[in-house]
Amino acid sequence: MFNHFNCIDLGFLLEKENALSGFVSRVLDSSHIVSGYGGFYLYSSIGEPEFEIIADADDENREMELKSMETHVCGDNVWEMAVATDITDKNAHKMTRSVVFRNAETGEGLVPVGLRFSDVVPSFLPDDIIKMQIVAFAESVELYENEEDYFAVCEKDENGNVLEPGNGIIFPSGLVHNHTSLPDEDEENDPSVTDLFCVLRSKIKRIEKGGMINWWKTEDESEQSFHTFDFVTVDTVYGELELIVGASLLTDEQKPLYREGSVIYSVITLSGDVRIDEFENGAVFNEENNLRLIRQGLVRGEIDRIFSSLSDSVSFEFPSENIKVSGKINVLEKIKKYQLSKEKFITALSTASVVFDDGSVDYSSSRRCVAVSYSNEIAEHLIFIDTDENGKTDKIKIVSALGFEVRIDTPEYEYDDGLYGEDGFEELN
Numbered sequence: 001m002f003n004h005f006n007c008i009d010l011g012f013l014l015e016k017e018n019a020l021s022g023f024v025s026r027v028l029d030s031s032h033i034v035s036g037y038g039g040f041y042l043y044s045s046i047g048e049p050e051f052e053i054i055a056d057a058d059d060e061n062r063e064m065e066l067k068s069m070e071t072h073v074c075g076d077n078v079w080e081m082a083v084a085t086d087i088t089d090k091n092a093h094k095m096t097r098s099v100v101f102r103n104a105e106t107g108e109g110l111v112p113v114g115l116r117f118s119d120v121v122p123s124f125l126p127d128d129i130i131k132m133q134i135v136a137f138a139e140s141v142e143l144y145e146n147e148e149d150y151f152a153v154c155e156k157d158e159n160g161n162v163l164e165p166g167n168g169i170i171f172p173s174g175l176v177h178n179h180t181s182l183p184d185e186d187e188e189n190d191p192s193v194t195d196l197f198c199v200l201r202s203k204i205k206r207i208e209k210g211g212m213i214n215w216w217k218t219e220d221e222s223e224q225s226f227h228t229f230d231f232v233t234v235d236t237v238y239g240e241l242e243l244i245v246g247a248s249l250l251t252d253e254q255k256p257l258y259r260e261g262s263v264i265y266s267v268i269t270l271s272g273d274v275r276i277d278e279f280e281n282g283a284v285f286n287e288e289n290n291l292r293l294i295r296q297g298l299v300r301g302e303i304d305r306i307f308s309s310l311s312d313s314v315s316f317e318f319p320s321e322n323i324k325v326s327g328k329i330n331v332l333e334k335i336k337k338y339q340l341s342k343e344k345f346i347t348a349l350s351t352a353s354v355v356f357d358d359g360s361v362d363y364s365s366s367r368r369c370v371a372v373s374y375s376n377e378i379a380e381h382l383i384f385i386d387t388d389e390n391g392k393t394d395k396i397k398i399v400s401a402l403g404f405e406v407r408i409d410t411p412e413y414e415y416d417d418g419l420y421g422e423d424g425f426e427e428l429n
Contacts, residue, residue, distance in 0.1 A: 036119025038305035047212040117275040123296035132272030143257035202234035285391035311392040
């Protein structure tokens with residue numbers, strides 16, 4: 001909770017309970033609801049800093065219980081990335097998500113990102129393309145006059161080669177630290193190093209002032225803007241990136257080098273706001289998103305998120321099992337049973353398009369579906385849906401894949417498993 005407060009110079013609020021509670025009250029008073037598929041967020045901003053507030057309903061006391069307030073900053077850079085793997089902690093709140101991404105064009109790289117408002121996106125499965133407004137919070141900063149000065153202090157191997165990430169490469173240091181075997185078995189992992197920590201070295205392109213409005217003002221006071229952090233723009237192999245550098249982060253010795261053209265070396269955590277474009281106002285219901293919800297639910301066991309996409313009159317049919325029910329609760333129960341009975345046997349589950357069918361069922365060419373395989377790569381079941389005028393799922397039908405030819409959605413890039421090694425990381429979940 002309250003991640004990155006120090007990065008935008010709000011750390012002083014954490015020192016006094018009254019100051020923090022007063023700030024939280026102000027933010028809550030100006031917040032509005034952003035609906036996801038499995039819940040909702042409260043959103044507020046105080047200028048460029050934005051806040052994702054997660055609260056659970058306490059039915060017994062008829063009040064909301066604050067669970068998390070995450071910080072983001074509205075910037076100019078938007079990245080489109082392909083999901084590599086979901087690294088969300090099993091104990092994390094269901095409305096939060098951390099994901100490792102690859103370059104959507106080449107399939108290369110491993111970039112962990114903490115996502116804001118993640119529940120407005122239906123799925124985060126490998127190769128899903130996610131669009132996000134992205135910034136990096138600088139946890140620490142080192143500055144150098146030029147690359148020669150930087151190389152002079154870098155660790156080198158016996159051949160004189162620099163043992164540091166290349167220019168513009170975002171190296172997932174937290175993942176490497178937490179999920180690779182330690183050379184010294186007696187050495188213990190540092191629990192303060194999160195999976196989201198990365199290191200980046202690049203040349204500063206520009207520095208622009210960022211800040212917040214006077215959230216403490218009374219009703220009769222005018223709105224004012226205060227400079228509390230900088231946007232430090234650098235180039236990376238994924239595109240431009242803005243580092244959020246708090247005004248108090250730099251030492252007096254560093255300030256003369258804090259300028260355009262200097263080399264910056266920083267430990268960062270990336271924050272991506274997926275509440276953008278199609279999902280700007282929250283979850284969107286249509287055939288494609290509802291199919292992605294079903295696929296995510298079956299793979300990750302997140303079946304409850306499907307409930308919001310169901311119409312009141314929804315029906316579920318599974319002819320080979322002689323199952324036919326209607327009503328949101330009944331349908332959700334059947335999907336849960338299907339997921340639990342098949343999860344140990346599913347080897348592939350992908351969105352797909354029908355290329356040909358033999359006419360035995362009422363789903364013809366170009367229809368979208370979810371293809372399910374057991375113990376091999378050949379689709380054995382296809383899951384189709386019908387939607388109503390509101391985009392809600394009105395019918396779910398599971399049919400045999402016999403008689404169909406389907407085109408499985410596959411990424412346009414080729415995997416490069418040798419980049420970090422096929423077994424480069426331990427199980428992340």
